[in-house]
Amino acid sequence: MRRQPEKKRGTPKSLFVHKGDQVVVLSGKDVGKRGKVLRALPRENKVIVEGVNIVKRHQKPRGQVITKIQAGIIEKPAPIWASKVMVICPGCDEPSRVQHRFLESGEKVRWCRACNSPIDQK
Numbered sequence: 001m002r003r004q005p006e007k008k009r010g011t012p013k014s015l016f017v018h019k020g021d022q023v024v025v026l027s028g029k030d031v032g033k034r035g036k037v038l039r040a041l042p043r044e045n046k047v048i049v050e051g052v053n054i055v056k057r058h059q060k061p062r063g064q065v066i067t068k069i070q071a072g073i074i075e076k077p078a079p080i081w082a083s084k085v086m087v088i089c090p091g092c093d094e095p096s097r098v099q100h101r102f103l104e105s106g107e108k109v110r111w112c113r114a115c116n117s118p119i120d121q122k
């Protein structure tokens with residue numbers, strides 16, 4: 001008997017957004033904001049974008065006076081859904097719907113439809 005593949009939650013998928021991309025936020029409180037992708041979380045289908053979806057963590061002072069520097073409000077970007085962002089093409093500076101293309105070498109690249117060139121510069 002063939003074993004059925006288990007449907008696991010959070011199966012890693014490849015995201016269309018990669019670390020280091022410039023993206024624009026399409027919805028939510030940070031709509032219209034641009035930022036650099038600090039981390040891509042394919043497993044959760046989320047990305048962490050610089051300066052977007054900032055959450056404030058209240059850090060309690062603890063320990064000795066020396067370590068008190070860490071107390072206070074720490075602001076850090078929280079993950080947002082990858083579907084809420086659009087990759088900005090570095091070539092034409094336009095938010096673009098990413099297309100995938102295969103080069104003659106068999107390499108898969110992300111392609112910008114607006115300026116008809118690869119998004120991934122190497």
Ligand SMILES: [Zn+2]
Nearest residue numbers: 089092112115
């Ligand atoms: Zn482009």
